[in-house]
Amino acid sequence: MRVMLVHPSPLMYSEIYLRLEPLGMERVAAALLEAKHEVRIVDLQIFLHPDLFNELAQFKPDAVGFSLNYLANVPEVVDLAREIKRRLKSCFIFVGGHSASFIATDLLAHSEGAIDCVVRGEGEATTVELIDAIRDRAIAKLPGIVTAEGSGPMPPLLKDIDRFPPARHLARKRHKYFISVFDPSASIEFTRGCPWDCSFCSAWTFYGRSYRQSSPDAIIRDLESVQEPNVFIVDDVAFIHPEHGEAIAREIERRGIKKRYYLETRADVLCRNREVFEYWHRLGLDLMFMGLEAIDEEGLKAHRKRSSLDINNRALEIARKMGLQVAINLIADPDWDERRFEIVREWAMSIDEIVHLTVTTPYPGTETWFTESRKLTTLDYRLFDIQHAVLPTRLPLRKFYQELVKTQAVLNRKHLGFSGLWNASSEAARLLARGQTNFVRMLWKFNRVYSQERQYQDHSRPIKYSMTPPQVHTETRPTGEQLYVHNPRPAAVSASTG
Numbered sequence: 001m002r003v004m005l006v007h008p009s010p011l012m013y014s015e016i017y018l019r020l021e022p023l024g025m026e027r028v029a030a031a032l033l034e035a036k037h038e039v040r041i042v043d044l045q046i047f048l049h050p051d052l053f054n055e056l057a058q059f060k061p062d063a064v065g066f067s068l069n070y071l072a073n074v075p076e077v078v079d080l081a082r083e084i085k086r087r088l089k090s091c092f093i094f095v096g097g098h099s100a101s102f103i104a105t106d107l108l109a110h111s112e113g114a115i116d117c118v119v120r121g122e123g124e125a126t127t128v129e130l131i132d133a134i135r136d137r138a139i140a141k142l143p144g145i146v147t148a149e150g151s152g153p154m155p156p157l158l159k160d161i162d163r164f165p166p167a168r169h170l171a172r173k174r175h176k177y178f179i180s181v182f183d184p185s186a187s188i189e190f191t192r193g194c195p196w197d198c199s200f201c202s203a204w205t206f207y208g209r210s211y212r213q214s215s216p217d218a219i220i221r222d223l224e225s226v227q228e229p230n231v232f233i234v235d236d237v238a239f240i241h242p243e244h245g246e247a248i249a250r251e252i253e254r255r256g257i258k259k260r261y262y263l264e265t266r267a268d269v270l271c272r273n274r275e276v277f278e279y280w281h282r283l284g285l286d287l288m289f290m291g292l293e294a295i296d297e298e299g300l301k302a303h304r305k306r307s308s309l310d311i312n313n314r315a316l317e318i319a320r321k322m323g324l325q326v327a328i329n330l331i332a333d334p335d336w337d338e339r340r341f342e343i344v345r346e347w348a349m350s351i352d353e354i355v356h357l358t359v360t361t362p363y364p365g366t367e368t369w370f371t372e373s374r375k376l377t378t379l380d381y382r383l384f385d386i387q388h389a390v391l392p393t394r395l396p397l398r399k400f401y402q403e404l405v406k407t408q409a410v411l412n413r414k415h416l417g418f419s420g421l422w423n424a425s426s427e428a429a430r431l432l433a434r435g436q437t438n439f440v441r442m443l444w445k446f447n448r449v450y451s452q453e454r455q456y457q458d459h460s461r462p463i464k465y466s467m468t469p470p471q472v473h474t475e476t477r478p479t480g481e482q483l484y485v486h487n488p489r490p491a492a493v494s495a496s497t498g
């Protein structure tokens with residue numbers, strides 16, 4: 001069969017800082033290719049809607065699958081599904097990915113028949129079974145499949161995550177993928193899942209709080225297929241098990257693979273396993289992202305981050321000593337007032353690291369969705385991008401955005417300003433000389449994308465598709481059954497999770 005896989009357009013944050021290859025879709029594509037299907041990928045982070053329609057007319061797919069990791073992309077995906085169904089009546093349309101897995105029945109309802117089914121959970125095995133079954137429409141009983149007529153059982157976890165290395169060759173215009181000065185950049189997966197259970201996060205609930213590792217052999221084979229000089233390691237928390245990270249590093253060193261790496265981890269993991277980070281730093285790990293989330297103990301406790309200020313500070317010290325550049329994330333609470341924003345600005349300016357702010361957002365699939373969503377001020381999917389306030393703000397909303405954007409602008413100027421300007425401009429010149437323009441374009445975009453007025457006005461756009469708030473509200477922790485997409489398994493990690 002001819003199958004087209006489509007990734008939706010970038011969201012606000014990605015308009016500036018990054019645009020990354022659709023790794024999940026490339027893995028689903030690999031499974032379909034192995035089953036002898038003809039597969040194309042259209043990534044709307046790079047291509048435009050008219051390009052998609054041209055490709056549809058030319059390729060005439062039997063099935064189109066959308067990747068829906070991000071809630072804010074829901075309206076775009078539903079509208080595209082409707083339009084494709086209008087143009088190609090017999091085309092089978094399905095949607096998979098992180099967010100789709102938590103809101104399957106809502107998606108089917110919004111599309112009024114345009115979306116034939118939702119694939120919950122990991123897409124590799126399920127999508128092949130699905131495509132094999134659609135000719136006789138015997139799909140409603142398949143594990144992980146949700147249709148308007150009924151749903152199959154919970155999807156099982158892949159037995160072996162090495163089984164389908166990403167079909168990277170299907171992603172076109174690969175030079176467009178970048179993250180900051182890592183331009184161009186490929187992405188790679190070393191592990192899947194997270195053994196922690198932060199209340200605002202759905203990474204752990206998607207995989208039933210399981211944690212699996214790829215074999216170093218499979219990782220090296222995949223890494224050797226990467227043409228780009230920079231690599232983003234997409235794991236939720238890198239190097240939880242230092243021996244895994246070390247085994248990969250040894251093989252990279254032995255084979256003389258030369259790349260620059262970017263990864264995300266936790267402060268406590270860095271403190272516990274500093275040797276493995278040092279090793280990777282020697283191999284080319286230049287930049288890493290740490291979600292510290294709060295600068296006070298109370299905030300850390302509220303997010304159930306299971307870390308402390310002392311650990312966070314120690315982690316920053318370790319990274320500084322190593323000469324590793326760190327980008328920190330903090331979660332801006334809607335309850336913040338002017339003074340609080342001021343304190344955060346002062347704190348951010350007092351340290352060397354890059355600081356990002358995201359806004360508290362209860363998502364389907366998170367605990368906060370069950371405990372906080374009663375207070376939601378909007379049900380507009382597009383605002384659920386962690387850059388908008390969807391809970392009541394202590395400050396008037398316009399003022400909240402004024403403070404938020406002011407803080408982000410200060411932080412942005414800090415990166416690009418006085419001390420950063422020299423680095424930024426020499427980095428820009430180096431990249432331009434190689435024909436890479438993504439980073440340089442990013443430097444000029446901030447003021448266009450981050451605007452208090454734009455963010456405020458986003459709240460008054462007409463809403464075409466509304467989210468359904470959870471039917472059950474709870475003051476206490478929801479159960480695994482309420483949260484998990486995959487069959488829960490005990491966390492396979494003995495590392496202390498607090």
Ligand code: B12
Pocket residue numbers: 005009010011012013014015018019020021022023024025027028065066067068069070071072094095096097098099119121122123124127189193200201202203234235236358363364384385386387
């Ligand atoms: C890497 C990552 C990114 C990367 C790149 C993502 C990309 N281009 O695909 C970057 C840094 C760009 C990013 C950005 C953001 N991210 Co992000 N990201 C992740 C992360 C850590 C891993 C995703 C990944 O690549 N996993 C590896 C691949 C193999 O898995 P996968 O993509 O999930 O694909 C599997 C299934 O989902 C499914 N599948 C996927 N596509 C399809 C398609 C079909 C047809 C089918 C059948 C199945 C299927 O099968 C795949 C294989 O098993 C996840 C957390 C997580 N663990 O999932 C958060 C996560 C998805 N991100 C999140 C958020 C909030 C964001 C941002 C909005 C944050 C921000 N600061 O603004 C932005 C917006 C991105 C955008 N689209 O513009 C949230 C999503 C919340 C939500 N419900 O919307 C997550 C869950 C993190 C969290 N803590 O809650 N992200």
Ligand code: SF4
Pocket residue numbers: 194195196197198201202203204236237266291
């Ligand atoms: S440690 Fe990170 S990925 Fe894991 S649950 Fe917490 S926020 Fe999510």
